[in-house]
Amino acid sequence: MSEAVVNDSVSFKDVWRKALHLGGTLFAVTAVTGIILGLVENVTSKAILQAEIAARNEAYKIIMPAGKTFEDSEAKPDDFVTGVVKASDESGVVGWCVSVSSKGYGGQIGFVVGITKDGTVKAINILNHSETPGLGAKSTEPEFYGQFADKSSFPLKVVKGGASNPDEISAISGATITSNAVISGVNGAVDYWQKNLKGAE
Numbered sequence: 001m002s003e004a005v006v007n008d009s010v011s012f013k014d015v016w017r018k019a020l021h022l023g024g025t026l027f028a029v030t031a032v033t034g035i036i037l038g039l040v041e042n043v044t045s046k047a048i049l050q051a052e053i054a055a056r057n058e059a060y061k062i063i064m065p066a067g068k069t070f071e072d073s074e075a076k077p078d079d080f081v082t083g084v085v086k087a088s089d090e091s092g093v094v095g096w097c098v099s100v101s102s103k104g105y106g107g108q109i110g111f112v113v114g115i116t117k118d119g120t121v122k123a124i125n126i127l128n129h130s131e132t133p134g135l136g137a138k139s140t141e142p143e144f145y146g147q148f149a150d151k152s153s154f155p156l157k158v159v160k161g162g163a164s165n166p167d168e169i170s171a172i173s174g175a176t177i178t179s180n181a182v183i184s185g186v187n188g189a190v191d192y193w194q195k196n197l198k199g200a201e
Contacts (some may be wrong), residue, residue, distance in 0.1 A: 056112070059097075059125040060085060063114030068095040080188030082110075086199065092200050093117060096193060099168075102185035106130035109139070113189040118123050119198065121151040124186060129178075136178030144179075144199040146185060155187040155196055 060070045067087030073096070075084040083099040095116040101108045107130035114122035124145050131137045138144055146155075153166035158179050163170045171179035 055127060056099075059112045060087065060114075060125060061124040063112055063125050064095050064116075065122075066116075067097075070097065070098065073197075075192075078188075078192060080185050083194045087114075095122065096197050097121060098189040098192060100185040100189050102181040102188070104129060104131050104139075104181040105136050105175065106132060109178070109181050111182070113186055115190065115193045115197075117134055119152065119190065119193060121148055121186060121190065124148045124182070126182070131175070131178050136172065136175040137188075138172045138175065138180050139182055144170075145182075151186075154190050156183050158183055 012089050016120045029081055042065075057070065062068065064070075066089060068089045069087075070088045070090065073084040073086050077083065080100050080102060081098055082101050085097040085099075086093055087095045087097055095114060098113045098115060099110070101110050103109075108128075109126065109131065110128040111124055111126040113124050116122055126145060129137065129139065131139060131140040147163065147169050151166070156167055156169050158171045158176065160171050160176075169179065169183055
């Protein structure tokens with residue numbers, strides 16, 4: 001009887017020892033995995049952020065080619081404007097790169113509007129969107145965004161077919177919502193410039 005009790009006691013201790021060992025191993029594996037995933041996420045998020053910054057800086061050069069340096073402005077955002085960058089050369093301010101977010105058909109359309117010191121829209125550059133391929137996604141094609149180059153008659157408006165007046169932009173066929181979203185964003189950027197940036201250095 002006593003021998004059976006001793007054997008049962010030994011078996012119970014063995015079970016607990018194995019359970020604790022297994023638990024410790026699982027904890028260690030989980031902890032290491034968590035650390036690795038955290039490091040990977042940290043590196044990935046930094047890479048994504050750096051890619052976004054590089055894309056935005058490239059966009060600044062495209063929409064404001066006269067700019068040699070680009071400096072963040074302290075201008076506050078509004079309904080359309082999400083950020084403002086001052087473009088300068090050796091002689092001073094040459095214009096502004098106004099980041100805009102406007103609601104399209106598939107979601108927010110993020111782009112940058114280059115506005116010169118005299119209020120002319122030099123160009124726009126669409127950075128991100130969720131518009132329909134073959135329709136609203138055509139907003140990233142030169143046939144559409146190229147229409148905004150050197151525009152100085154505002155507010156702009158959408159027209160179906162060919163634009164014949166300085167304040168008109170031809171809509172993307174089958175994507176009027178996207179076209180209106182971009183034009184609203186550009187008009188919003190120009191309005192923001194007139195109220196907050198005109199004459200600023």
